[in-house]
Amino acid sequence: MRSTPQSRVRRRHERFVVEALLREDRQTRAELARSLDVSTVTVGKIVDDLMRQGVIEERDDAEAAPDGGASAGRPARPVGLQRRAPRVVAAELSRRWVRLAALPIGAGREAPWQASVPMSRSQPVLTRRLREAKRALGVDRPWAVAVSTPGVTDDAGGRVLFSPNLHWTEGFDLPAMFGSVWGAPVCVVQEIRAAALAHRLCAGVSEDFLLVDFGEGLGGAAVVDGRLYQGAVPLSAEIGHVVRPGNPRRCGCGARGCLETLASVRGVKRSYKEATGDARPTWGRMVKRVESHGIEPWLAETLEASGETIGGALNVLGLRHVAITGWPTRMPEAVGLALGHCLERSTLWARFGRVTWTLAPRRRVAGLLAAAIDRVVLAGDGCDV
Numbered sequence: 001m002r003s004t005p006q007s008r009v010r011r012r013h014e015r016f017v018v019e020a021l022l023r024e025d026r027q028t029r030a031e032l033a034r035s036l037d038v039s040t041v042t043v044g045k046i047v048d049d050l051m052r053q054g055v056i057e058e059r060d061d062a063e064a065a066p067d068g069g070a071s072a073g074r075p076a077r078p079v080g081l082q083r084r085a086p087r088v089v090a091a092e093l094s095r096r097w098v099r100l101a102a103l104p105i106g107a108g109r110e111a112p113w114q115a116s117v118p119m120s121r122s123q124p125v126l127t128r129r130l131r132e133a134k135r136a137l138g139v140d141r142p143w144a145v146a147v148s149t150p151g152v153t154d155d156a157g158g159r160v161l162f163s164p165n166l167h168w169t170e171g172f173d174l175p176a177m178f179g180s181v182w183g184a185p186v187c188v189v190q191e192i193r194a195a196a197l198a199h200r201l202c203a204g205v206s207e208d209f210l211l212v213d214f215g216e217g218l219g220g221a222a223v224v225d226g227r228l229y230q231g232a233v234p235l236s237a238e239i240g241h242v243v244r245p246g247n248p249r250r251c252g253c254g255a256r257g258c259l260e261t262l263a264s265v266r267g268v269k270r271s272y273k274e275a276t277g278d279a280r281p282t283w284g285r286m287v288k289r290v291e292s293h294g295i296e297p298w299l300a301e302t303l304e305a306s307g308e309t310i311g312g313a314l315n316v317l318g319l320r321h322v323a324i325t326g327w328p329t330r331m332p333e334a335v336g337l338a339l340g341h342c343l344e345r346s347t348l349w350a351r352f353g354r355v356t357w358t359l360a361p362r363r364r365v366a367g368l369l370a371a372a373i374d375r376v377v378l379a380g381d382g383c384d385v
């Protein structure tokens, strides 16, 4: 659709309303108008449009605010994002599984995965498994499919350009594969960017931040000026592939010494195994070890390296807030504190200003839902979440 100044303004207002309802369900038109600083008449028109599209619905709520929308001649009934029928299929590609969920627009920030199929290196095999899973999910014609992938992703083209941990996905045509199964537009979002998008929307974060996820890999995504930061190439904040001097481990990207080989789940398990000789390094045993022995060198060195690298990223990007997701949130509190202190020591802003960090839940489902709403449901002038 051709973009005009009017359509861009309207879309921006629609996004404001949808994002406000993602953060807090059940708001009256007057409440929305106050929080968005636009007139109740304007909000009323946007709400009517979004209701016609089936994006939002009225909440049957007897406790509506007495003044909610009354000045615009509207009922005071609050509205929320539509919950009646699944409209978006969210899919997450990982090393072993493709996780799936069929979600209404108003599924909320804690929406869970509903099904998973084993990952395959063959696109035809994976397509067949997705078709089988489609029946279980029970949504035939969704409005959109949102797919998250690790690695370096060309979100606009829907291609994985480079994936150190899932090399074979580089040949997949994800829009064609998911589109053939569900017959709907497909948007591809790099997984850490999906998590950052969810953090911005669901946690109500108004300041810019760097999100760092400690998972199968180690990735980052920055939100700058309220938007996901995108550089000249579709790759940014890739702190997992910063080389740490003296680290001999070989990385899936082909380099030697990347931080990811220390700070991913596999990396930290390997360090624990090498230091303790534990032949069965499960996560539970590692947590017990930290509880009984404190932060030993096998973990301290990884926290130090991670903190220094994150601090370097803050210095380069000009950010002072960090959201940490992944395994540090599943460790004793002292681990998160140690990581936070390391990154503060490495950030120039902390010498005279305040650097803050928070441990946050990983909300990829919510991030995918938000991306699908923005890129497909409210689409009009391109993908720019």
Ligand SMILES: [Zn+2]
Binding pocket: 164, 240, 241, 251, 252, 253, 254, 255, 258, 260
């Ligand atoms: Zn690497």
